[in-house]
Amino acid sequence: MPNNIASTIGNSAKTLADEVYQKIRDDIVHGHLTAGDKLKIEPLKKRYSVGASPLREALNRLSSDGFVFSKGQQGFNVSEMSLADLEDVTNVRILIENDALTQSILHGDDHWESNVVAAFHSLSKIENSENKSEPFLLEQRNYTFHNSLLSACNSKRINQFYKTLYDQHKRYRNLARGAKIEGRNLHEEHKALYHAALNRDIKLATEANEFHIRKTAEVVMLIKKEEWQN
Amino acid sequence: MPNNIASTIGNSAKTLADEVYQKIRDDIVHGHLTAGDKLKIEPLKKRYSVGASPLREALNRLSSDGFVFSKGQQGFNVSEMSLADLEDVTNVRILIENDALTQSILHGDDHWESNVVAAFHSLSKIENSENKSEPFLLEQRNYTFHNSLLSACNSKRINQFYKTLYDQHKRYRNLARGAKIEGRNLHEEHKALYHAALNRDIKLATEANEFHIRKTAEVVMLIKKEEWQN
DNA sequence: ATTCAACACTTTGTCGATATTTTTTATTAA
DNA sequence: TTAATAAAAAATATCGACAAAGTGTTGAAT
Structure with missing residues (x-):
């Protein structure tokens, strides 16, 4: 019986990774992160106020969805538009x-x-x-x-x-x-x-x-x- | 000019997360991991000989693909079959x-x-x-x-x-x-x-x-x- | 100009610590 | 005994520091 606000308002127990996933996705869709942009971990940590782990997990999901692409050992980029x-x-x-x-x-x-x-x-x-x-x-x-x-x-x-x-x-x-x-x-x-x-x-x-x-x-x-x- | 075997045989610079993603996916498809199974981090680390980070990244991608589901703060499970x-x-x-x-x-x-x-x-x-x-x-x-x-x-x-x-x-x-x-x-x-x-x-x-x-x-x-x- | 080696930067992966949450167990009251 | 509650244990999620590996760049020597 947790009585925090989240559990009283909604039901979904969201993780930090879930939240930052949605935020980055929104930023890509709305053009705040533009096509081809390099998504470096350190700046993103500051921008979204999370650690590296949930951030990388979110980026991995986004690359499954096609909003982001990752290649070999070269990190993540915002997907190109053409x-x-x-x-x-x-x-x-x-x-x-x-x-x-x-x-x-x-x-x-x-x-x-x-x-x-x-x-x-x-x-x-x-x-x-x-x-x-x-x-x-x-x-x-x-x-x-x-x-x-x-x-x-x-x-x-x-x-x-x-x-x-x-x-x-x-x-x-x-x-x-x-x-x-x-x-x-x-x-x-x-x-x-x-x-x-x-x-x-x-x-x-x-x-x-x-x-x-x-x-x-x-x-x-x-x-x-x-x-x-x- | 890396001269390791991988770079001479194939071209793809695979990360550990990529490899463990494929292994778990194969194990699910072939039934070695069965529907509903709880995917606890510690046992999986030993089974696939990787750390928690690449493991969690792989699980996140698998959940995007529907082979695994994750709910709130309750970890990962192999997707159910019906x-x-x-x-x-x-x-x-x-x-x-x-x-x-x-x-x-x-x-x-x-x-x-x-x-x-x-x-x-x-x-x-x-x-x-x-x-x-x-x-x-x-x-x-x-x-x-x-x-x-x-x-x-x-x-x-x-x-x-x-x-x-x-x-x-x-x-x-x-x-x-x-x-x-x-x-x-x-x-x-x-x-x-x-x-x-x-x-x-x-x-x-x-x-x-x-x-x-x-x-x-x-x-x-x-x-x-x-x-x-x- | 080209090659090659040294350098810095970035990413990836590991590990351990901690807070939170969930699940289990034990205890108590009906 | 059953049900509800409290305490304990386990598991998860997260963070930060660090090591290892890869990439790209710079600049000197040819």
Whole structure:
């Protein structure tokens, strides 16, 4: 019967390695640690206020996930970004997410439906408004919506892989933050996906999902084309 | 200019953590470490003759891959096996492998073809013979054949995920080793897959692949049915 | 300019100490 | 006896210091 705060608020007994794993992952996804950066142990110890052991454990997990790469005896680096890699994340994410979506549509019950409805409503509310002052909130509700759609997929592996792919894609998406996008209506894309899913139309829903993901990737490609000399 | 043996034979500068990762993974796949086993640090240090740091780093990577699970502050355990999990590996492996196979058939060149031909020939040679004295050799050539089929898939993520899924499936397959299988002709299944792939018939090839994988899973289910109370 | 050797830096791995947590055992009260 | 509680033991997670091994660099000699 431990009566510390963590055990009363949440249930998860997180280790330091878990925490620093999440922090570094976030920093990579949001670009605070940029592609190719060398991840030296000593500076990181100070930055995240942990010892070498949990740090190295976190870096090992991140390299399994593909956010970091380690080679021989040369330590760790933040994974590189490239056009080819963006294409890879995009294709694999579509494959995995469309499978999850299909499973969800097949197995989703009333509870699933109402979650989707609620998430879509929350997202619509700030998508429609002209007030773009809350990019964090928008990102959060965007994730909640997409996640609700897939939440009735009961494959442990698909769910885990999907989360990794979502964040890897988000890392690319963050490169294009603030870019002016011509002729794109995000809300309409979400709406199409939403209605197809609730109508249990697998073909339409997966097509809408693929379109949505590819569009996002295209925006990034357009902006980074020259930098990646393609 | 290091002149140790490793650098002359192979190229990869492996760390102790890399080595112990592979050893533990092999021991799990081959059942030397059985489902649910507690992986205590001290005994493992002696068993693999390494210190705690590389050991914990290996265990962390294995838990990312799903061979091991770690919860809160309760150390590491070998992942459990169950009917539901076998179904999950099977389904996800089919999804991933069929995508890889499709990509391979689309992009495979002459070199790919000749690799497939060679691997199939090697496999056939020992599959046809009555001599079952070499299960290790058979397993090796089986892997080489399947791998050659997928080798023209150029998605880094699919390739990595596929290897993990193959080993997780192999872990289940090993449960049924030596079981008498009625009415199954492995060679015919491989042959169908082989010809469809070389004929660039994606539909036929992926169907043959799915059939092959499901058949394997069925054998395991049949044997473990009661034990898993289904 | 190229080669080679000495140097510094980084990473990897080991070990031991410590705090925290979990599990087990023992004890007590009903 | 059973159940609840307290104490003891074991295991885990973490840190810091140090040794070993590898990498890269500098600079002199050819």
